[in-house]
Amino acid sequence: MASTTTHETETVDRLRPSWRPVASTTGDPSYAGVLQRDARAAEDARKMVEMVLAVWHLDKLLGDDLKLVASELVSNAARHARGSVVRIAVTRTARYRVRVAITDKSRDVPQLQVGDPLAETGRGLRLVDALSTNWGVVPYPWGKQVWAEVTAPC
Template sequence: MNSLSEDARLRPTWHPVASATGHPSYSGVFPRDERAAGEARVMVATVLAVWHLPRLVADAELVASELVTNAVWHARGPDVGVTVTRTGHARVCVAVTDGSPLLPRLRVAGLLAETGRGLRLVEGLSRDWGAAPCARGKSVWAEVGTG
C-alpha cells in the first residue's frame, strides 16, 4: 500500500447520521481486512467519549471488535459497516453490517479451539444481541449498558 492510501486510511471514515429511532448515531465503513477491528474500536471509544459514557468503552469496544472480526473472517465484499447508536441514558447498540446473507450462530468451541468464542463473548457482555438480513447482506447487533 502506498503512503497516500495509508494516509487516507488514517482519516476517520465515520460520521454522525440520523437514525430511524431518533437516537443519535455514528456510522462508518471500513475495508474488510485485519485492521478493521482496531479501527472500529477507535470509532466506538471516540463516540462514547463524545457521549460521556466512559464506563461502556471496554465492553462496547470488545463487542465491536468481535463482531467486526467475524465479518472480516466470514463475510463477503470489500468492506464492513459499523454503526453505534445511543439507545438510552447509559446504553448503546453496536451494529456491524457485511455482505454475507448467512446469519451467525452460537457455537460450542472445543477446549483447545483457537476460534469460535466471539459470539459467546458478545452474548456475555451485552444486554441483548441478534442478527437480521438487510439489503447489503446482514446486520449483527449488540446492546451494551444499562438504562
Template sequence: MNVTTTSRATGHPGYSETLPREPGSAATARRLVRVALAAWGLDDVAEDGAVIVSELVSNAVRHARRESIRVMVERTAVRTVRVAVADFSRARPVPRAPGNGEEGGRGLFLVAALAAAWGTDERQWGKVVWADVEGRG
C-alpha cells in the same frame, strides 16, 4: 477516518464508518466505539463495547463477502448503546462450542456475555449483526 454522523430520536448522533474487510479494521472500530461512548458520557461500558465490536468485525472479516463492512454505533436509549456491523453476506452468525485447544470460536459467546441483547437483522443485500450494551448508574 471518514466518520458519518446522523441525528437520532434520542437527540444524540449515531456514528458509522465504512471500513475495509480486513483484520486491522477491528482497531479502527474499537476507536469509533470508544470515542462515541466517551462523547455520550458512557465510559463505564466503553471496554465492553470495544470487545463486542472487535468480535463482530472479526466475524465479518472471516465470513462475509466483498471488500468492505460498515460499523455503526447509536444511542438507542439514555443508558443503552447499539454497536452493529453490516456486511454483504446473508449467512447468520452461529455460536459454536470450540474444542479444547482451539484458539477461535468463542467470540459470539463473549458478545452474549457482555451484551444486554444481541441479534442479526437480515437485509436484501446481507445482514446487520448488533449488540446492545447498557450503562450502569
C-alpha cells in the same frame, strides 16, 4: 526510480476508517461509518467506539465491554463476509445503553458455537452474548446486520 513493494501499496490503498454523526431511523444519536474488511478492522472499530463513547461521556461506564463487542462483531464480518468493506453504526438507544451494529454482504447468519477451549477462534459470539444485554441479526436480501446492545450497570 525506486519500486513500490506490495506491502507499501496495500498500506497506501487501504481506506482510512471514517465515521460521522448520522440521523438514525429511530431518532437516537448515532455515528456511522465504513471500515475496510481486513485484519485491522477490529482495531478501527475499537477506536471508533472509544471516540463515540467519549463524546457521549460513557467511556468509563461502557468502554471495555462495548469495545470488545464491536471488535468481535467486526472480526467476524472481516473473516466471513464478502466485499471489501463493512458498515458500522454506534447508536445511543437509552441514557446508559449503546448499540453497535455491523452490516456486511454475507447472508450467512452467525450461530453460537460450542467452543473448543483450545481453539484460537470460535468464541467471539459467545463473548458478545455474555457482554451484551441483547443481540441479534437483521437479514437483508443482499447481506445482514449483526447488532448488540451493552447497558451500563446503574
